Amino acid sequence: MMGMRKSLILWILAALAAFVACGSNNAGRVAYVTLGGANQVAGYKVGSSGALSQISGSPFSGGSSPAAISIHPLKKFLYVANENGGDISLFTIDSTTRALTEASSRTTAGSSPSSLAMDSNGKFLFVANSGSDNVSVYSIASSSGALTQITGSPFPAGSKPIALATSSGGKFLYVANANSASVSAYSVSSSSGGLTEIGSYPVGSDPYSLTADPSGKFLYVANLESGSISAFSIDSSSGALTAVSHSPFTAGTNPTSVAVDSSGKYLYAANSGSSNVSAFSIDSSSGALTQLSSSPFSAGSGPVFAVVDALDGFLFVGDQSSKIYAYSINSSTGALSSVSGSPFSTTSSPSAMSTIQ
Numbered sequence: 001m002m003g004m005r006k007s008l009i010l011w012i013l014a015a016l017a018a019f020v021a022c023g024s025n026n027a028g029r030v031a032y033v034t035l036g037g038a039n040q041v042a043g044y045k046v047g048s049s050g051a052l053s054q055i056s057g058s059p060f061s062g063g064s065s066p067a068a069i070s071i072h073p074l075k076k077f078l079y080v081a082n083e084n085g086g087d088i089s090l091f092t093i094d095s096t097t098r099a100l101t102e103a104s105s106r107t108t109a110g111s112s113p114s115s116l117a118m119d120s121n122g123k124f125l126f127v128a129n130s131g132s133d134n135v136s137v138y139s140i141a142s143s144s145g146a147l148t149q150i151t152g153s154p155f156p157a158g159s160k161p162i163a164l165a166t167s168s169g170g171k172f173l174y175v176a177n178a179n180s181a182s183v184s185a186y187s188v189s190s191s192s193g194g195l196t197e198i199g200s201y202p203v204g205s206d207p208y209s210l211t212a213d214p215s216g217k218f219l220y221v222a223n224l225e226s227g228s229i230s231a232f233s234i235d236s237s238s239g240a241l242t243a244v245s246h247s248p249f250t251a252g253t254n255p256t257s258v259a260v261d262s263s264g265k266y267l268y269a270a271n272s273g274s275s276n277v278s279a280f281s282i283d284s285s286s287g288a289l290t291q292l293s294s295s296p297f298s299a300g301s302g303p304v305f306a307v308v309d310a311l312d313g314f315l316f317v318g319d320q321s322s323k324i325y326a327y328s329i330n331s332s333t334g335a336l337s338s339v340s341g342s343p344f345s346t347t348s349s350p351s352a353m354s355t356i357q
Helices: 002-023
Strands: 030-035 040-046 052-054 066-071 077-082 087-093 100-102 113-118 124-129 134-140 147-149 161-167 172-177 182-188 195-202 207-212 218-223 228-234 241-243 255-260 266-271 276-282 289-291 303-309 314-319 323-329 336-338 350-356
Touching: 030 066, 040 066, 077 113, 087 113, 113 161, 124 161, 134 161, 172 195, 172 207, 182 207, 195 241, 218 255, 228 255, 266 303, 276 303, 303 350, 314 350
Parallel strands: 066 113, 066 350, 161 207, 207 255, 255 303
Antiparallel strands: 030 040, 030 350, 040 052, 066 077, 077 087, 087 100, 113 124, 124 134, 134 147, 161 172, 172 182, 182 195, 207 218, 218 228, 228 241, 255 266, 266 276, 276 289, 303 314, 314 323, 323 336
């Protein structure tokens, strides 16, 4: 009798495990890439080695000049900012195939929406409108992913807001203003999504990208024309910024994008002018950057973005020759090694990328 009970329990546990596996989103790691010149979004499976292979049906048609991409934490919805269309596309993500289906209508944004950001709970979507010098904020319907512009939106920013980053789970929002060489900082209402400006902070010439480290302690800004990275510490209570000692730090020529790995130990800057990637170690106490002795790393022709796959330690860099370069990150040193088969071709020049598990 005892043996029968044990067998029955094991059978039930196996059945439950199978049920959970079937019901979960277990299609593996996927990367989505906006292809600005082709008005498309490409989807790729990310192999265990970091190699990319297109998913069935990719690339998917989208809006006019897609420039930025953001994936909802539930992994059911994907949003794309269409720069020339002045709107936002909503795609649903098939849980099995990871194919994309665009919603029947797009949401109007400001002029030339160029960057997207989202809070960690997926309640609000933030949109930088580089043509109208403001930031639109939308609430997200958890069931459908539909966007509704909140009261008071859009909120004023500096001149040509080009990039966004959130910190502390979306408690604070930071905006890089390309033409005013500044970063605007805002606190975000957890209930309404409304923005309250904290302050404006000077950076180098033509800030083009920014990112917060995973701990929310530091903010880094790529200054395109200055060839440098500005570094700030973030006040965890107020969101105010304080320049890190010896900031800005020298990068390559025309850094267009910055990314920090999931451990918060390394920062990577894609340099469009020198066609390479600068790699830095991050001082965990001060936030200061030290360039690795093996840096920079070659990265095709005019790289435009650098994205870290947080789960498995890969860095992806898209360049202007319609290729994506994939690198594995050495967790001990931060050095980059080219993934087998890299670079991977796209149908048009990639403009932005985001990955999910």
